[in-house]
Amino acid sequence: MRGDVHILIVDDEAVMRDSLSAWLMEDGYEVEAVGDGAQALQRVREERWDVLLVDLKMPGMDGIEVLEKVKGYNEEIPVIIMTAYATVDSAVEAMKKGAYDYIVKPFNPEEIGLAIRKIIAYQDLVKENLYLRQELERKYQFKDIIGKSHKMQEVFALVKTVAKSNSTILIEGESGTGKELVARAIHNSSLRNEGPFVAVNCAALPENLLESELFGHERGAFTGAVSTKKGRFELANKGTLFLDEIGDISPKTQVDLLRVLEKFPAGRGDSLN
Amino acid sequence: MKWIYILPIGLVNPATLKYVAEEIPLKLNYRCKIMESIGEPSYAFEPKRGQYSSAKILREILNKAQAHPVSEDLIKILGIVDLDLCTPILTFVFGEAQLGGKAALISLRRLHQEYYGLPPNPPLLLKRAVKEALHELGHTFGLTHCLDPKCVMYFSNSVKNIDTKSDKFCDSCSILLSEKKPKVTE
Numbered sequence: 474m475r476g477d478v479h480i481l482i483v484d485d486e487a488v489m490r491d492s493l494s495a496w497l498m499e500d501g502y503e504v505e506a507v508g509d510g511a512q513a514l515q516r517v518r519e520e521r522w523d524v525l526l527v528d529l530k531m532p533g534m535d536g537i538e539v540l541e542k543v544k545g546y547n548e549e550i551p552v553i554i555m556t557a558y559a560t561v562d563s564a565v566e567a568m569k570k571g572a573y574d575y576i577v578k579p580f581n582p583e584e585i586g587l588a589i590r591k592i593i594a595y596q597d598l599v600k601e602n603l604y605l606r607q608e609l610e611r612k613y614q615f616k617d618i619i620g621k622s623h624k625m626q627e628v629f630a631l632v633k634t635v636a637k638s639n640s641t642i643l644i645e646g647e648s649g650t651g652k653e654l655v656a657r658a659i660h661n662s663s664l665r666n667e668g669p670f671v672a673v674n675c676a677a678l679p680e681n682l683l684e685s686e687l688f689g690h691e692r693g694a695f696t697g698a699v700s701t702k703k704g705r706f707e708l709a710n711k712g713t714l715f716l717d718e719i720g721d722i723s724p725k726t727q728v729d730l731l732r733v734l735e736k737f738p739a740g741r742g743d744s745l746n
Numbered sequence: 747m748k749w750i751y752i753l754p755i756g757l758v759n760p761a762t763l764k765y766v767a768e769e770i771p772l773k774l775n776y777r778c779k780i781m782e783s784i785g786e787p788s789y790a791f792e793p794k795r796g797q798y799s800s801a802k803i804l805r806e807i808l809n810k811a812q813a814h815p816v817s818e819d820l821i822k823i824l825g826i827v828d829l830d831l832c833t834p835i836l837t838f839v840f841g842e843a844q845l846g847g848k849a850a851l852i853s854l855r856r857l858h859q860e861y862y863g864l865p866p867n868p869p870l871l872l873k874r875a876v877k878e879a880l881h882e883l884g885h886t887f888g889l890t891h892c893l894d895p896k897c898v899m900y901f902s903n904s905v906k907n908i909d910t911k912s913d914k915f916c917d918s919c920s921i922l923l924s925e926k927k928p929k930v931t932e
Contacts, residue, residue: 491801492834499845579832579834580835582837586903
């Protein structure tokens, strides 16, 4: 039942290793026990462990040193420090160095079981969260785009391919074929998906306003520029800017756009005009 | 025919032994034989803890299981003590067993209401004893702790947990038990 949970016990006393192993195995865990820190570090490098139970006082490398080295190798591995000689100082040191818990031997039977179950429950939540995020991302990437045809599958594949790049991408297609949906899918599939997706319908804005919309302006740059305004390029910083109906804008603005696209990052003001 | 042997260790109430011996076959389909009692396990006493080492007693039970002529028809052996048990790593245990092995051990000490300063309740003691006996014997058949709080294989760290669970194996554990039993009996 819990056989997929791997626990590594590190204790120099054989009787402790045997006793704890037996008890955890009765609880259904997959358990391995080693007698010193060096063996523990070797096993940590060799396999994936869900929990490490490490004795504090051991000859040679003590539990704190094992904890530090394990955390140095993989910070995510939960380490529980066990000791028969609990002190406030060692407890503070262990917790500061990243121990998940610090428990005193002998334990109440429920204490160690509860600590392990909490770790496993947390790890399960992390895994579930990761899975759900991936699932959400996967669904969101192509949401609203329906298509099982071979051609649409080619579009999906192309979206995935180009999404990896930060290059300017030209999307062509008849009006109403879903160019913006494809642009959104590219954005959502890209590394910029945490950033904004800013869409501008170039055809809907007069040329003088379009320049201001795209590039913004400083206060007083022209009559009516009563305050500094961020352009869409700036608003789309670290995200994606979608320029819709680009073919409808004037040749002058197209030249300005070309200059911007060639010389990132975009600056605000009249320097581009 | 194979039997589950019950080994009283030190002073154990005969009526309790008899009740446990009669109840186990109803759940495990093996009849029980009560063995002659062996003496107090002074060898297992841990002076620092004021308790008895369950591992040391379990080894003694295993020695009994391997002794002739008992080993011939013995499927499992269950030791019963009325002393407080501990392991090096745990403050106390209600029992201990060899996972997938021959021997198991239960303690009645913490099953008595008197242990908690309450008036004696013999029927409750008997129910708890049967549940713990089935639980530890379940381990010897290879069962691990069950997540179903009603299953007898649910881990109990208090008498409250023991009282909450039933004396039955849940469906999953029953299936596992039926799969594991023949392998052990072969």
